[in-house]
Amino acid sequence: MKLPPYTGLLKATLELAEDGTPVMVMPFHDDVLGRPGFLQGGAISGLLEVAAIAALRHALENEGGGRIKPINVTVDFMRGGRGLETRAAGRITRLGNRVANVDAFAWQDDRSRPIAAARMNYLIERD
Amino acid sequence: MNFDPTTMPIGMANGRSFGGHGGRLGIRYHARGDDWVELALPYSDELIGDEESGVLASGPIIAMMDMATSIAVWQKIGAFAPHATLDLRIDYLRPARPGQTVIGRAECLRIARSISFTRGIAHDGDIDDPIAHVAATFMVPNGAYPKAAK
Secondary structure, eight states: OOOOOHHHHHTTTEEEEESSEEEEEOOOGGBBBTTTTSSSSHHHHHHHHHHHHEEEEHHTTTTTOOEEEEEEEEEOOOOOOSSEEEEEEEEEEEEEEEEEEEEEESSSTTSSSSEEEEEEEEEEEEO | OOOOOHHHHHHTTTOOOOOOOHHHHTTTTEESSOOEEEEEEEOOGGGGEETTTEEEOOHHHHHHHHHHHHHHHHHHHOOOOOOOOEEEEEEOOSOOOOOOOEEEEEEEEEEOEEEEEEEEESSSTTSSSSSSEEEEEOOOOSOOOOOOOO
């Protein structure tokens, strides 16, 4: 899966979970810093969005592909993002013919303690 | 305390920029009114989220709107108060035009004891033809916001 230039700015890379679904991994670095010692909320949101789109593209590939257009995103910030590696993964709630509903979670050392969660709606234009 | 929170962004307009993530994205102060503040996100190839169309990723726009709505709260109080974003919702009304600087205008609707409510509009030149609409809430983690100066 080819990642857009913005993921390079985040220094985010793609890894695959055991079931083959994509997980984005982002190291802690100065370019994603907000207040001292913590990730900027926009960088966390960006990582969540990239993870959601990766999950959606992965799912769409199995159905013949298609173009993805974002409609809206709601991000909840649950914990400060500390100076650690951050992972994010998308979970598709429903992949319809024209609309996909996706949840994404970001976590650091403990997946059961997410630092942020997002809910996204995407418009799908199938190939 | 006679602190003008807009002196910080205005300082940035005079050559200083935000540090950290905002600075890396190229976000800078743009303009202000009595009850609103605007930041600017210049277009850059590094911020592209869709290579086919050249449209910006949403992350940088969310980062700018998070900063702009946050500054709008400090502008309303007339003081800096450390707070954290509780949630932020963005509706993408249309794609940003490749090559255009995105402007983020934000205002604070209300400051409660420890929660503040804001909204914002992102546009690329014409505020009547917006790119995105944002609603964000913030929270003071411990304690309360200072009383508004006016």
